[in-house]
Amino acid sequence: MILKEHGAFITDSIQTHSTLQCCHCSRHFVYLAGPGVENPPRCLKCDHVTCGRWECHECIPHEAQLEFKEGKRNKYEEVINDLVRERGGVIL
Amino acid sequence: MGANGRRYGFSGAITGAATKTSVLFAGTAAVRPALYDLIQSSNAAAADNSSEWKVLRFATAVGTSTAAVPVAFDSGDPAATTVCGTIATVEPTTYGTVALLDISHNQRATVRWVAAPGSEIVCPASATQGIGQQCAGVSGSGVVEQTSWAFME
Numbered sequence: 001m002i003l004k005e006h007g008a009f010i011t012d013s014i015q016t017h018s019t020l021q022c023c024h025c026s027r028h029f030v031y032l033a034g035p036g037v038e039n040p041p042r043c044l045k046c047d048h049v050t051c052g053r054w055e056c057h058e059c060i061p062h063e064a065q066l067e068f069k070e071g072k073r074n075k076y077e078e079v080i081n082d083l084v085r086e087r088g089g090v091i092l
Numbered sequence: 093m094g095a096n097g098r099r100y101g102f103s104g105a106i107t108g109a110a111t112k113t114s115v116l117f118a119g120t121a122a123v124r125p126a127l128y129d130l131i132q133s134s135n136a137a138a139a140d141n142s143s144e145w146k147v148l149r150f151a152t153a154v155g156t157s158t159a160a161v162p163v164a165f166d167s168g169d170p171a172a173t174t175v176c177g178t179i180a181t182v183e184p185t186t187y188g189t190v191a192l193l194d195i196s197h198n199q200r201a202t203v204r205w206v207a208a209p210g211s212e213i214v215c216p217a218s219a220t221q222g223i224g225q226q227c228a229g230v231s232g233s234g235v236v237e238q239t240s241w242a243f244m245e
Contacts, residue, residue, distance in 0.1 A: 004208070005208060006205045006207065006208050006211035007205060007206060007211055008205070008206055008208075009195075009204070009205050010203070010205070010206065011201050011202070011203050011204075012201055012202055018144070018197055019193075019205070021119040021207075021211045022185075025190065025192075026192060026213055026214065027191070027192050027193075028192060028205070028207070028211075029194075029215070031206045051122060053190065055190075062214070065218075066124065066214060067122065069151070069216035069218060069221055070216045070217050070218055071218075086205050
């Protein structure tokens with residue numbers, strides 16, 4: 001599978017790594033494909049790349065998380081509140 | 093942040109030491125700043141020291157830092173609304189544990205990270221929430237490191 005990179009690390013003027021961005025937490029991570037790990041984790045619901053952490057298994061788009069942090073209500077509010085309780089108070 | 097948001101840049105320098113924040117910014121109720129370019133380098137005398145830096149979200153307070161005035165890349169743009177700071181004397185709270193970016197480098201190497209359009213690291217429109225670049229640790233001696241951020245709002 002050919003993935004479009006979401007970012008790049010450039011060391012001493014040479015691109016050394018590509019990064020992918022988690023569609024849920026917006027984290028950028030270096031993805032190195034290899035035997036047994038041909039494809040990065042994907043959300044089963046929205047089919048975008050995730051970072052694979054358990055907190056990001058639930059499909060909560062990053063935009064919805066931003067709105068939640070800004071105090072705006074959205075349809076993910078209940079799920080986010082559950083996650084906040086599990087994480088101990090804040091969503092980051 | 094619009095698709096063609098106004099672009100700004102600022103930089104800061106700090107001697108690398110664990111849990112010290114070199115640069116940070118926070119949004120306001122009016123803007124969502126988005127980091128799209130980062131350059132990490134050192135001007136110290138060449139030596140083999142390495143350090144790890146993490147870009148982390150904070151959710152409660154920006155702490156205390158030296159105010160930085162971002163420069164608009166388009167001279168026709170107004171001053172940035174985003175609140176930027178360098179060299180935190182009181183660390184922002186509460187930093188997340190998951191790094192949005194994790195950079196380890198030898199001081200001899202200049203590292204740049206750049207986001208593809210649409211994949212920037214976006215912060216909420218809130219004055220108490222944003223992102224900071226914190227040193228996770230050094231190996232060898234801590235040396236002065238320069239960090240430059242480019243963001244749009």
